[in-house]
Amino acid sequence: MRILISNDDGWQAEGIRVLAERLKKVGKVVVVAPDRQRSAAGHGITLHRPLFVQYHKLCEGVDAYAVSGTPADCVKIGVNEIMKDAPPDIVVSGINEGSNLGNDVMYSGTVSAAIEGAIQGIPSIAVSQCGTGHFDYTGAAEFTAKLIGQVLQHGIPKDTVLNVNYPPIKPDAVQGVKISTLGERRYHNDFQKHYSPRGEAYYWLAGDLKDLDVAPDSDIQAIKDGYIAVSPVHFDFTHFGLINDLKKWTLD
Secondary structure: OEEEEEOOOOOOOHHHHHHHHHHOOOOEEEEEEEOOOOOOOOOOOOOOOOOOEEEEEEEOOEEEEEEOOOHHHHHHHHHHHHOOOOOOOEEEEEEEEOOOOHHHHHOOHHHHHHHHHHHOOOOEEEEEEOOOOOOOOHHHHHHHHHHHHHHHHHOOOOOEEEEEEEOOOOHHHOOOEEEOEOOEEEEEEEEEEEEOOOOOEEEEEEEEEEEEEOOOOEHHHHHHOOOEEEEEEEOOOOOHHHHHHHHOOOOO
């Protein structure tokens, strides 16, 4: 089995190293990840400048390629160039430092890397370790290894990725696995204004996160209850229920 691993925290992040160390026991692992922190990069790709790729040895038995682009760039070049002679059987993005719950998936470079894998026709998983401060990725890595086997056995639709969030607790305290919907959360955006020595204004984005609708079957609630949340994310954004209503509008 050939496994392409990417992320949005960069190729040197602890989460991707722990994941690679675990997954190399079940297959041939190749890491293709950003050369720097690219969190919240979304699904952007690089068109107007070249992509530079540097080879590194991540750990024993694992080759790593650091790319000067976005997470989606990494998967795209990983599948179509770096691994073109032996394409991956599965793409795994993570392990992210922090959660990707609810609306986070719209901004997440971690989830976007997995979506790019699915666009390339490869089963794909995004994995995030919830919490703040010190992160222990071993439980999430172990669960990912198990999930990969299930994905390859059962398959997932070509336009769907599995978004995994692991709770911020020790593995022996995890309550189980919940198949979850995406919850609803919003950021209260606060732009902090500063001035450079030249008097030019610049801004830092800050603000607080608020969970708006914590449905009992949501990923947000699953994490609060100590479960691993697994959410099937379908990236066809069409609102099918609205199509017939829109056809009644006077648009011609």
